[in-house]
Amino acid sequence: MVRLVFLGKFGEMAPADLSEVTLPGGVRTLSDLQAWLGEKAPLLARAMAATRTRLVLNQEVVHDLSRVLVSGDEIAFLPPMSGG
Amino acid sequence: MQVRIIAEAFDPQAEAAAFCAGRDDTGALVTFCGYCRSANKGAAVAELRLDQYEGFTEKEITRIVQEVAGRFSCPDLLVIHRVGVIKPGEAIVLVAALGTHRANAFEAVKILMDYLKTDAPLWKKETGPSGARWVEPRAEDYARRQQADKPEAGAA
Numbered sequence: 001m002v003r004l005v006f007l008g009k010f011g012e013m014a015p016a017d018l019s020e021v022t023l024p025g026g027v028r029t030l031s032d033l034q035a036w037l038g039e040k041a042p043l044l045a046r047a048m049a050a051t052r053t054r055l056v057l058n059q060e061v062v063h064d065l066s067r068v069l070v071s072g073d074e075i076a077f078l079p080p081m082s083g084g
Numbered sequence: 085m086q087v088r089i090i091a092e093a094f095d096p097q098a099e100a101a102a103f104c105a106g107r108d109d110t111g112a113l114v115t116f117c118g119y120c121r122s123a124n125k126g127a128a129v130a131e132l133r134l135d136q137y138e139g140f141t142e143k144e145i146t147r148i149v150q151e152v153a154g155r156f157s158c159p160d161l162l163v164i165h166r167v168g169v170i171k172p173g174e175a176i177v178l179v180a181a182l183g184t185h186r187a188n189a190f191e192a193v194k195i196l197m198d199y200l201k202t203d204a205p206l207w208k209k210e211t212g213p214s215g216a217r218w219v220e221p222r223a224e225d226y227a228r229r230q231q232a233d234k235p236e237a238g239a240a
């Protein structure tokens with residue numbers, strides 16, 4: 001079971017049943033997760049691909065999409081930020 | 085150094101006064117306060133909503149402030165950022181720097197704001213009579229952010 005957090009506009013596009021999910025056997029890495037989201041929520045996946053999306057794994061920014069996920073992980077998807 | 089993410093309205097003047105109260109080791113206080121406007125690009129704004137990513141937002145802003153503090157040798161820096169629903173006229177953000185001289189304090193505040201615009205994990209939604217829209221950084225915000233990374237930026 002992993003926890004998915006969709007921030008900002010992604011939060012409005014994400015289906016509610018995606019907040020806590022048991023990933024299928026073939027979904028091992030962040031890259032696999034992105035591909036899986038493409039099937040589960042195509043509109044959301046397209047929106048994420050079309051903008052500067054940052055990934056945060058357990059509260060740390062990640063760039064390496066080959067990172068392997070384990071049960072209990074929290075993965076957040078961040079659209080462009082607008083502070084100030 | 086203080087970073088506070090708060091959900092209630094605050095008084096920027098009172099916060100700035102409290103920040104430098106009792107300090108006799110600094111020669112300058114520079115503050116910037118950003119407010120919610122009642123119109124943006126000609127469209128009326130009824131309210132703003134700022135979302136955070138609990139825990140991560142404060143951690144990231146703290147990291148940015150630490151980086152700027154190191155670069156500009158400011159004795160102290162303060163960032164207060166609102167989240168939640170903000171009405172026109174209310175303060176959104178207060179950035180304050182204490183400096184031994186004015187130049188470093190001015191530059192620290194400017195560079196901090198340049199970073200916050202694009203790198204603070206906050207998401208802004210504007211609501212007006214014609215509906216709601218997510219606000220994203222403008223091209224000039226990204227350009228300023230890129231400029232802020234250069235070592236010569238803010239060289240005093």
